[in-house]
Amino acid sequence: MVKNDEILSEEEQHFAGxxxxxxxxxxxxxxKGAILTDVDGNEYIDLLASASATNTGHAHPKIVKAIQDQxxxxxxxxxxxxxxxxEAKLANELVKLAPGNPDxxxxxYGNSGSDANDAVIKFARGYTGRPNVxxxxxxxxxxxxxxxxASAVSLNMSRKIGPLLPGFxxxxxxxxxxxxxxxxxxxFVERMFVAFKEPFENYLPAEETAVIMVEPIQGDGGIMAPPAGYWQKVAEFAHEHGILLAVDEVNQxxxxxxxxxxFEHFGLEPDLIAMGKSMASGMPLSAVLGRREIMQSLEAPANVYTTAGNVVSAAAALATLDVIKSEDLVARSAKLGEVAQKFFNHEKEQFDFIGDVRLYGLNGGIDIVDxxxxxxxxxxxxxxxxxxxxxGVLMISLRGSTLRFQPPLVIEEDDLQRxxxxxxxxxxxxxKGKLSEPNGRHHIGW
Structure with missing residues (x-):
C-alpha cells in the first residue's frame, strides 16, 4: 500500500479529523458498478455504496455521459x-415522485441531505408559526x-459544539x-407510543410543535424500523394536533x-420529504418535496444557496431517475434483498456472535454481539x-457493533455471492480464532 500510505501521510498534515x-x-x-479500486490497484467489492449515495453504482455510463454533456x-x-x-426539468420530474397529485x-433545492433537513425545519416553522421540532x-x-x-446518534455531534439550536x-x-x-x-407499539406521547403530556405543548421528523427506517441508527402500526399512530397524532410529518429519505x-x-413500507402520507445522497448518484444535490401550501409559506432568500440546483448535478439527477427506471433497480433491490436475507439468516444460525438481522431490500443492519x-x-x-x-470486501459499521450492508443496487449477483x-x-x-486484529492509523468507526 505504498501510494495509499504516501497519500494518507500527506493528507494528515492538513486534513482535520x-x-x-x-x-x-x-x-x-x-x-465501476460495485467494484472499487484503490491507488495501489487493489479491488474491493463495495457493500457501502458511498454511504448509500451511489445506488446506481460507480461511473454508470448513462450518468457519466449526462454529466459530460452538461x-x-x-x-x-x-x-x-x-x-x-x-434544473427546471428536474423539478417537474421530482414532483411526480411524491404521493398523490404532482400538482x-x-x-x-440544496447541496446535501443536511441542508435539506434544515429546509424541512424552516418550512415547517414558517407554515405552522410554531417553534418546536x-x-x-x-x-x-x-x-x-x-x-x-435534530440528530441523536453520536455524542460527537453535540460534544464541544453546543449550545445546539433551541426548540428541539x-x-x-x-x-x-x-x-x-x-x-x-x-x-410493543402501544408501549412505545405511550413513551412517545409522554413529553407532549408533561412539558411539550403539541400546539407549539411544528414538525415531527422521521426516518421510517433509521439509517445510521442501525438500519432498523418499528412495526408498521407505530408510524401510523405517530402520523395520526401529528395530524390530530396540526403538526407536520416530515420524512428523511436521504439515506433510505x-x-x-x-x-x-x-415510507411506502408503512403507508405514510408525509407533508415534507427530504432527499439527497443518491439523488444525483453522489453528485452534490439535495431537495425537499413539500405540499404546495407549505412550500409557499416562505419567501426568498429564506432557503437560497448559490450552488443548489447546479446544472451538472441536476443532469446527473435526471440520468439517475432514468437508470433506476430503465434498469428496474427498485424491484432488483427487493429481489436481491431476499437473497441477502437468506444468507444472513443462515449465518445467524451458525454463529452465536451474530445477533439481530434486519434487511429491507439491499439494505441491512446485522448486529455483532457478545x-x-x-x-x-x-x-x-x-x-x-x-x-x-x-x-477485498468494503463494509463498515454503524453505532460500533452493527454491520452496514448497503451495496449499489446494480451489483452483479456473482459479485454479491462472492x-x-x-x-x-x-x-x-x-x-476459530484465526483473524488478525485491526491495524491502522486510527481507531475504527464512530
Whole structure:
C-alpha cells in the first residue's frame, strides 16, 4: 500500500479529523458498478455504496455521459437568480415522485441531505408559526446546525459544539432491543407510543410543535424500523394536533429499501420529504418535496444557496431517475434483498456472535454481539470489518457493533455471492480464532 500510505501521510498534515469517520488505510481511486479500486490497484467489492449515495453504482455510463454533456454546455450558473432548462426539468420530474397529485407538490433545492433537513425545519416553522421540532433518538439528519440539532446518534455531534439550536426535542425510537421478551407487535407499539406521547403530556405543548421528523427506517441508527402500526399512530397524532410529518429519505430513499421511498413500507402520507445522497448518484444535490401550501409559506432568500440546483448535478439527477427506471433497480433491490436475507439468516444460525438481522431490500443492519451478554461487541465488529477489507470486501459499521450492508443496487449477483463467500469465511475464521486484529492509523468507526 505504498501510494495509499504516501497519500494518507500527506493528507494528515492538513486534513482535520472531524471531517472523517476513520475505518481503513485506503485511498479510493476509481470504481465501476460495485467494484472499487484503490491507488495501489487493489479491488474491493463495495457493500457501502458511498454511504448509500451511489445506488446506481460507480461511473454508470448513462450518468457519466449526462454529466459530460452538461459540463460541455454549462457547468454552473446559480439557480438562486436564474432558471436553467435542466434544473427546471428536474423539478417537474421530482414532483411526480411524491404521493398523490404532482400538482399538489413543490420542490426546493440544496447541496446535501443536511441542508435539506434544515429546509424541512424552516418550512415547517414558517407554515405552522410554531417553534418546536421533534425527532427520534438514534436519528441522523445531518451536520449543519439545524440538522445536527435534530440528530441523536453520536455524542460527537453535540460534544464541544453546543449550545445546539433551541426548540428541539427527542423521543425514544422503538428499536428492536427495546422489545420485551415475548412482547407482541401490538403491545410493543402501544408501549412505545405511550413513551412517545409522554413529553407532549408533561412539558411539550403539541400546539407549539411544528414538525415531527422521521426516518421510517433509521439509517445510521442501525438500519432498523418499528412495526408498521407505530408510524401510523405517530402520523395520526401529528395530524390530530396540526403538526407536520416530515420524512428523511436521504439515506433510505431512491430504491434502497426495495421501494422507491422507505415510507411506502408503512403507508405514510408525509407533508415534507427530504432527499439527497443518491439523488444525483453522489453528485452534490439535495431537495425537499413539500405540499404546495407549505412550500409557499416562505419567501426568498429564506432557503437560497448559490450552488443548489447546479446544472451538472441536476443532469446527473435526471440520468439517475432514468437508470433506476430503465434498469428496474427498485424491484432488483427487493429481489436481491431476499437473497441477502437468506444468507444472513443462515449465518445467524451458525454463529452465536451474530445477533439481530434486519434487511429491507439491499439494505441491512446485522448486529455483532457478545454471545454471553447479547450486547453489541464493538471490538469483534471492528475485527470482522477489518478482515473483510483485507480480503477485498468494503463494509463498515454503524453505532460500533452493527454491520452496514448497503451495496449499489446494480451489483452483479456473482459479485454479491462472492462477497457472501468471503464474509462466511471471515465469520468462520473468527469463530476459530484465526483473524488478525485491526491495524491502522486510527481507531475504527464512530
Amino acid at each position: 472531524a471531517g472523517r469517520v476513520y475505518y481503513f488505510d485506503v485511498v479510493i481511486d476509481s470504481g 459540463a460541455e454546455k454549462l457547468v454552473h450558473y446559480t439557480a438562486a437568480y436564474f432558471a436553467s432548462a435542466t 399538489d407538490w413543490m420542490v426546493v 421533534v425527532s427520534f433518538v438514534g436519528a441522523y439528519h445531518g451536520s449543519t446546525y439545524g440538522s445536527i440539532s 426535542y427527542k423521543v425514544p425510537f422503538p428499536s428492536p432491543e427495546k422489545r420485551l421478551a415475548g412482547e407482541s407487535d401490538a403491545d 430513499g431512491y430504491g434502497r429499501t426495495g421501494t422507491f421511498w422507505s 454471545p454471553q451478554t447479547g450486547l453489541g461487541d464493538e471490538q469483534v465488529t471492528n475485527t470482522i470489518i477489518y478482515n473483510l477489507f483485507k480480503n 462477497a457472501f463467500t468471503i464474509m462466511h469465511q471471515v465469520f468462520d475464521d473468527f469463530a
